[in-house]
Amino acid sequence: MREVKNSRDRGGPAQPLVIANDLTRHFPVRGGLFGKAAGAVRAVDGVTFTVEKGETLGIVGESGCGKSTTARLLVGLIGLDKGEIVLDGEKLGGDLRLKDLWDDVQMVFQDSWASLNPRLTIEETIAFGPKMRGVSKVDARRLAHDLLERVGLAPARFAGRYPHELSGGQRQRINIARALAMKPRLVILDEAVSALDKSVEAQVLNLLADLKAEFGLTYVFISHDLNVVRFVADRIMVMYLGEVVEIGPVDEVWRRRAHPYTSALFAAMPSMDPDARTEKPPLAGDPPNPIDPPSGCRFHTRCQYAEAVCGKSVPRTSVVAGIASHLAACHMLDEASGHTKAGAAPTLINEAAE
């Protein structure tokens, strides 16, 4: 396995596995009498990030922030309006065709039931992809059995079963095995454990960690559960209304929370200490509609530090506390922005918030 991996590594260890540059995707909203385009959901709007080889990048944010659309763009399930995806040095649409992308990138979805074909047995489901790629029937079957064994489902008992005969946790293991059957380098897990019960979720997270080490995988892990992301991710990317507001190493972001939205999102986590329950909600109201997002900094309508400049101009992305890998887009981090708190250390911002 490892041998095959290395022969596919084209750019070397320093080349990021994925460079996503200015990803943009708007969905037109039809309205009115003749279905004229009445506006657009700006689902993903100029999102830029990289995924390093062998890391787990966690993406967090609330509904409508564009995290699932970002995932779908990365796998090529939907097309880009603007921007580019570079996989190990090769640009999608240039040197890299969509079919080649799917050799390297696979996805596991949240709904384990909807993502399996009810008419195929487990073995057929896992062997389907490899067979389409020209693997012989016998080899595909052997691969399916190996993978079943690997995800903790005894092939003798499970290979012939149908999805409806399995529990949610078991079905999600099948989805993971199916993704691995294509021998991907990058697996995108879109809320892959969110629908599972807590006790089963822990089993699947352990499995994912083992598989990552064994097959030398890279993960993009999308979740709304910050505890889970903190546990699995090396770096975390926080999204709000189609934009990246903060990205950096997990512990670094956890400690500094440079963007006020990151700070609010973390503070909204239920306390696990009965003696220190949350007394005041960090934000009021619901996230705004991505059809017509607020001008300037999209968070300014809910931000307690918002000033005139925040509604007028889009904040630049700044380095936080001199750590080059930690970036956030907030006027308060940009000394030239004209915000009265501009240039204040982000740690100070947090102390004021708490």
Place this chain on the structure above:
Amino acid sequence: MSPLMEIRDLTVRFHGERTVHAVNGLDLTLQPGEVITILGESGSGKSVTLKALLKLLPEKRTEIGGTMTVDGIDVTALTGRRLSDYRGKAVSMIFQEPMLALDPVYTIGDQIAEAVRRHDRVSRTKAMDIALDMLTRVRIPSPERRLRNYPHEMSGGMRQRAMIALALACRPKLLLADEPTTALDATVQIQVLLLLRELQKEFGMGIVFVTHDIGVAVEISDRIAVMYAGNIVEEGTVSEIIKDPRHPYTKGLLAANLHGATRGTSLASIPGSPPPLDARPNNCAFAPRCAHAREECLEALPPVFRPGPGRRVACVLERGQSEMVLPARTPEAA
């Protein structure tokens, strides 16, 4: 002080293509003004227990045993007019999905006013005033305007607030909350939880809150009852459950919550999955997944112990450490 709600030996069984033993001999008591959370995973019977309390389960296919008393009313005996008086006035319920609980063709104001007039003899104008007051109390911005809104014109968090206003309009003594914050975004969920906490204090009502999220349970409740395979395996105050869990299942759940778990380590997960409940459990239902299971766990229902006042643990591991209130037993044949 007599309890607000008392459930004794509740059993709920569904008949159909196959029989499901959803609730199996559940006991639960709630004092007036107290908030208890039933914490459990899918299929543990937590929602079924709430629906049984409002008699919302399909009568033809459901077999209910045991007794349920709310505010002195024998719930199992209620029918017809007296049942509709009880629903909404004595006990009210809020759900996970407000879009399904609210009527899409009536305005929020009309729906609240209708519920008020169903239970109290007041004029339409007065009922609308009450509706307006309720929308203000649940902190919906510009309530006068929102009164004339249809459910689809509101955001998710707003609809959840409107449903709470509707449920509380007749000042019930007991509120049943079935995962009301699960579908909400994190920053909205905490707002709704804090709102419920405030309203609970303001109205002095009791709440039975159902969730699978331990963090939510910690934020909202005084006590937690952990449910597994149709029965309560452990009950205690929030501090007792969080800081001193006794039942292996509770311990496993807390570990699986990942709060403060160290990256790069393997999680202490509970192996396997919950039992299918085709038959009534006649031993400890958790035993097949339990690292401490012994022979006696598979022979009879576990004994129940009381490690302290208001606490109980249904596990043999407690033997010798605390007082036994119910010995190990075999259920009578069904």
